[in-house]
Every structure is written in C-alpha cells, then in structure tokens.
Amino acid sequence: MPYHVDMYFARASWPSSNGKIYQSIFLRQSYRDGPHVRKRDIANLTHCDPQEIAAIELALQFKGDLAALGSLDKIQFRPPDLGEVKMTRV
Structure with a gap:
C-alpha cells in the first residue's frame, strides 16, 4: 500500500540542434510502495x-x-x- 505521498514540479530543459532551448514542466507525485520510491505524472504544465x-x-x-x-x-x-x-x- 502506498504511503508518504508528495507532489512536486519536475522541470527538464534541453537544447536543440538549431540552438533553441526546449523546456518541459510536469506536476508529479512521488510515493513509497514498499521499499521502492515511485513517481507518476499528474499533469503536463508545459503549455500553461x-x-x-x-x-x-x-x-x-x-x-x-x-x-x-x-x-x-x-x-x-x-x-x-x-x-x-x-x-x-x-
């Protein structure tokens, strides 16, 4: 059973070959499932x-x-x- 649920923002940015820098923003949920830490995307906020x-x-x-x-x-x-x-x- 999952426990210790927390939400956070995950941001990633990377350059393209033409010099433009792209960025993704996700609202993610992190939780423990036994000994493992699992993550799942709640929302893609890139275009907000x-x-x-x-x-x-x-x-x-x-x-x-x-x-x-x-x-x-x-x-x-x-x-x-x-x-x-x-x-x-x-």
Missing part, C-alpha cells in the same frame, strides 16, 4: 501560462495552511526558467 504555474507552486508551498496566502503582502513572479516565486508577509 507562467502565472498559472507559479500559482500552483504557491498553493503547493502553502498546502498545509492555505489561509496564510491571504496574509501575503506582495507576490513577485520570476521568469519561468528560474522556477521561483518570491513572497513577503505583511
């Missing part, structure tokens, strides 16, 4: 808007206390290649 991806990341960071999101004073989104969200409290 960077603000939507950042909002999902923010919700995952505060999944234990979503009411704390209301106390954030300002949210700054960084470029999607950095994959970070900066938050400040009031």
Whole structure:
C-alpha cells in the first residue's frame, strides 16, 4: 500500500540542434510502495501560462495552511526558467 505521498514540479530543459532551448514542466507525485520510491505524472504544465504555474507552486508551498496566502503582502513572479516565486508577509 502506498504511503508518504508528495507532489512536486519536475522541470527538464534541453537544447536543440538549431540552438533553441526546449523546456518541459510536469506536476508529479512521488510515493513509497514498499521499499521502492515511485513517481507518476499528474499533469503536463508545459503549455500553461507562467502565472498559472507559479500559482500552483504557491498553493503547493502553502498546502498545509492555505489561509496564510491571504496574509501575503506582495507576490513577485520570476521568469519561468528560474522556477521561483518570491513572497513577503505583511
């Protein structure tokens, strides 16, 4: 029976022969199944808007206390290649 389930973002980027850099973003779930750590893709977020991806990341960071999101004073989104969200409290 699986236990210790956790969600995270997996990002992969690779260059093509023409110099363009491609990026994939997946929402994945990691869980233990006996002695093995298994992973499964929940959603492919590659074609989503960077603000939507950042909002999902923010919700995952505060999944234990979503009411704390209301106390954030300002949210700054960084470029999607950095994959970070900066938050400040009031």
